[in-house]
Amino acid sequence: MLEKMVAPELFRPPLDLPDASYDHLLRTAAKHNPDRIAIIYHNLRFTYREVVSMVNSIANGLHDLGLQKGDRLCLFMANRPEYIITFIAAASLGIVITPMNPTYKEREIAYQLENSEADALLVQRELAPLIQLVKRSKALPHLKHILVTGASSVESLPEALPYANLLRQSSPRYIQHTQVGSDDLLALPYSSGTTGLPKGTMLTHRNLIANHLQFLSAWGIDATEIALIFLPVYHIYGAMLTGSMLAAGGRQVLMERFDLQQSLELCERHSVTLYFGVPPIILALANAPVDLSKMKSVKYILSGAAPLAPEPARKLATQTGINVIQGYGMTEASPLTHAQPADPALFRLETVGLPVHNTEQKIVALEDERELPAGEVGEIILRGPQIMQGYWKAPEETARVLRDGWFSTGDIGYIDDEGYLHVVDRKKEMIKHKGFSVAPAELEALLLEHPAVIDAAAIGVADDEAGELIKGFVVLRPGQTITPDELLAYCNGKLAGYKKFQLIEIIGTIPKNASGKILRRELKERELARRQQLS
Structure with a gap:
């Protein structure tokens, strides 16, 4: 269907996706450019060689603690290098990462730790008192290990192992402790549903590898790019950005949280080329009485996570001369499924773009699920290598949204004659x-x-x-x-x-x-x- 709807010059050809574990992407980039700066965080700069060494140390340390393939490790922190390093280290061991929002309160923390049956937890030291409160009220029988950022223990969690100790005391050499395949489970982010508490979304190594490469290919992102990342990395959007930039061999400037003025200063200081946001940030930039000339090195401002109103985007593009574009996706798709073409002449700002590589789209009737032709409104369903395996411990909900490889998004839209997707309504109940x-x-x-x-x-x-x-x-x-x-x-x-x-x-x-x-x-x-x- 896609081939019929999309003009030949707009069709994205299939990508050859590697059959590998997730850490393969970083290791390949580091092999090609070991001394290139990978991550900037405040005054710290880490080369690709250093990032790989830290990943190896943490992987060896987690293995020595007794964590094994299939165990769940919860990450509870803001944007920090430890998050990125631990995510990839765990991936190399086949450990499943379950990211947790650092603004969660006790009931939300307890729910995710219990539901995911987390075996281990890495917590930012400022958040350690919350974990102690949860432990006092919940048994958490699965939780065997707690790590805390920093080089010293914390009074509120005396049993927690300082992260820096694990980093320093473990070998930085790569040791393959177990065989990890592309179809093994890698991540368990929690996605809010319409019928109750959040559900764990099961994403494999193949899902995330595919989506990183789809993202990079859709916009031609390579090792020359410098990205500013303030979107939370526990969120699937932020996770895609940080993982994709490492896969590209590019440089990422990591902010713990968004601050408009600071983001502009970092753009100027580090010659940022890619600025990622969400619609409220696009609106703030378009209306803020600030000097946007600090963004002069930025080539693209990319928006996701919610529908982008065309008018603020056009206003910002006019003010700055920067291309403002949006993509579309969801946690269940790792997350990206649609993106504007890389050529600005082909942007259709009122749409979410075209399917990314290796991704099929259909619009089906709400009443009988028959496929609809171009221009007719119905439910958006998608198929591709980035689509989740299902919901954690929720087989009925999985069966409801996944059929014959097609994922029912619950979003309403239509495909125009050129193959661009128009989203006209969100999942009916979500806020x-x-x-x-x-x-x-x-x-x-x-x-x-x-x-x-x-x-x-x-x-x-x-x-x-x-x-x-x-x-x-x-x-x-x-x-x-x-x-x-x-x-x-x-x-x-x-x-x-x-x-x-x-x-x-x-x-x-x-x-x-x-x-x-x-x-x-x-x-x-x-x-x-x-x-x-x-x-």
């Missing part, structure tokens, strides 16, 4: 706040934990800066009184920053269908009508 997917069911479950609440719903409310604000609706138990502000304080103290409610309203009833499913669309329509009356 998109600042580029992060938030499951309303998880928020509703938390609201229902309050003794004054008998029923609850959560929706996204359109917002120019955040994409969507998170609003909760609650029905109180008879005889109970509580204010929205009190409910906000109760919930937000238990949620990561991107999941926090901005609004809560007390109402009489939650609209539901005959089977009891919440009719969130009715709440959205009601909210939209109210806003239109006020405007």
Whole structure:
């Protein structure tokens, strides 16, 4: 189907993908350019030779601790070199990495550690007190080893092994402790769903290798590029960027978190060529009263994780002369599935671009899943080597979205006559706040934990800066009184920053269908009508 829809000059030919373990990408790049700078972090600079040596040391250290192929290692930290090094080291041993959001609170930490059955944990020392709180309330029988960043132990976790000790005391030579294949499980990032708590997404070595190479090939990224990476590496978008830059032999400037002014200064200082963001950052750049000439070395500003409105992108491109483009993907696809062509003359900013190499797309009817022709709107389904193996411990949910190799995205869109994909709606229930997917069911479950609440719903409310604000609706138990502000304080103290409610309203009833499913669309329509009356 793709060949019929895409003009010959736009079709991306298949890539020859290596049958290897994930660390192969770094080792190959280091072999070609051992003394090139790979990572810059504050005042630290690491060459490819040094990164490989540290990867070997950590891999040998993890092996000596007793970690084996198939064990799960949770990474709980912000953007730091230790994250990247440990991810690749674990990959070389066949250990499965489960990244965890460093803004998580106790209940969220406990859920992921329990659900993933994590055998080991690497925690940033500033976050160690949170782990101690979780350990006091949960047994965590699978968790055998805790590592903490730095060269000394921490008072809150005296049993934790300092990371620097493991690095210094282990051999920097490569030792193949076990055979790791491309179809072995590599990563278990947690993706929010619409029917409850987040689900582990099973990604193999092949999935991530394929997606890194698809990403690099789609935009012609090579060893000459310098990327600024402030997007969180625990998120699949950030993980794709840092892994892809190492695979390319390029240089990455790593920021712990986003700061607009600092990002501009780093662009100027390090002659950054690639600037990766999300729509709220594109909007901030387009409207910020700052000197954007510091971005003069930047060739592309790339946006992902949420739909990009064309107008701010055009405004920013006009202000800077930089190509502003977007891609499309999801955690289940490692994540990239679509990208604009590398040639600016072929950009279609109102679309998410063309399928990346080795990727097929179809639009199917919502009612009977028959394939639809160009221009007709239906569900987007995809097939390619980057598509996940399934959801962790969720065979029914896996069977629902994966059939004959095709992944049902739940997103609604159409393909135009040139093969460009237009996404016209998101997964129906998800809330998109600042580029992060938030499951309303998880928020509703938390609201229902309050003794004054008998029923609850959560929706996204359109917002120019955040994409969507998170609003909760609650029905109180008879005889109970509580204010929205009190409910906000109760919930937000238990949620990561991107999941926090901005609004809560007390109402009489939650609209539901005959089977009891919440009719969130009715709440959205009601909210939209109210806003239109006020405007």
